[in-house]
């Protein structure tokens with residue numbers, strides 16, 4: 001085993017101990033069992049039921065978002081958010097190259113085309129300075145629309161994503177959205193519990209989305225939510241995600257092609273219990289960050305990613321970044337850490353390198369590509385810091 005791989009294994013071991021550690025394991029107590037049992041007893045396990053409403057209300061209170069629509073996944077929430085924002089066939093949507101594939105997939109579900117944007121090393125999210133320069137160079141305004149000069153297509157929306165829970169420079173991104181007439185849909189799938197200037201991520205743009213997949217900071221098994229301050233947008237999202245059914249005592253009237261995307265009640269029951277623990281999970285993950293920071297402070301050639309200034313990260317996935325001179329060692333480090341029972345994972349393959357997205361428009365993506373060669377996510381479960 002190479003020296004760096006040995007040092008990384010030793011540093012992880014000093015934080016998490018000798019037992020195996022997953023990347024991000026959910027934690028359940030009697031609270032979840034009690035609410036799920038109650039939901040089962042009520043027989044209202046599907047999309048009509050009090051837990052869905054309660055989960056939405058509790059999320060609205062936690063995030064400060066005036067409207068919340070719970071859905072079956074973060075991807076579904078992103079699809080609906082883009083649709084209600086008016087994204088349609090042949091529009092372009094600006095998305096980060098360094099993201100989970102769902103960010104681009106949701107754009108394609110709308111018949112639109114993802115257009116890839118580079119990252120910023122200090123936030124891991126979109127780089128606002130370079131994004132603005134790029135838009136000045138490559139787009140023009142025609143009748144209030146931002147038009148790509150090369151493809152002639154309308155650039156309709158911008159989807160900033162808070163990578164691994166760390167807030168990007170959202171105020172600057174929102175300003176760019178205003179300047180270029182772009183709707184902002186924040187992909188805050190990983191950022192529940194993260195804030196910038198005290199405001200919750202996902203509440204800065206026209207709409208935002210969260211994910212409650214099993215690997216997220218809280219889970220509903222599978223699930224997601226759309227956040228927005230716009231009443232009409234929320235009501236249209238609710239309608240579209242419930243098969244566009246017009247309420248009626250018995251008739252099945254659907255006034256457009258909708259989606260079966262509502263969160264089932266039994267999943268919302270898990271979510272209601274999980275939400276009561278969210279603040280504790282965030283605190284534990286912030287402590288875990290401190291532990292890793294100190295353990296890796298003596299390992300040359302790596303750094304633990306620290307929340308950008310002015311914001312508070314949920315530290316969803318702890319992120320180790322190798323210096324460029326050590327990037328060739330990433331496979332060995334991944335191999336050794338996993339062999340020793342510490343589940344680590346690399347960053348996503350940048351989306352423009354995936355087969356379905358190879359021919360999409362893009363800016364120069366050297367930062368995203370470099371980060372993708374150097375990021376390793378470390379075991380990050382909130383349970384690792386349980387007292």
Ligand SMILES: Cc1ncc(COP(=O)(O)O)c(C=O)c1O
Nearest residue numbers: 073074075100102189211212213
């Ligand atoms: C950045 C990002 N966007 C979107 C999603 C999609 O969420 P889901 O898995 O709930 O569909 C995820 C997560 O899984 C994600 O990490």
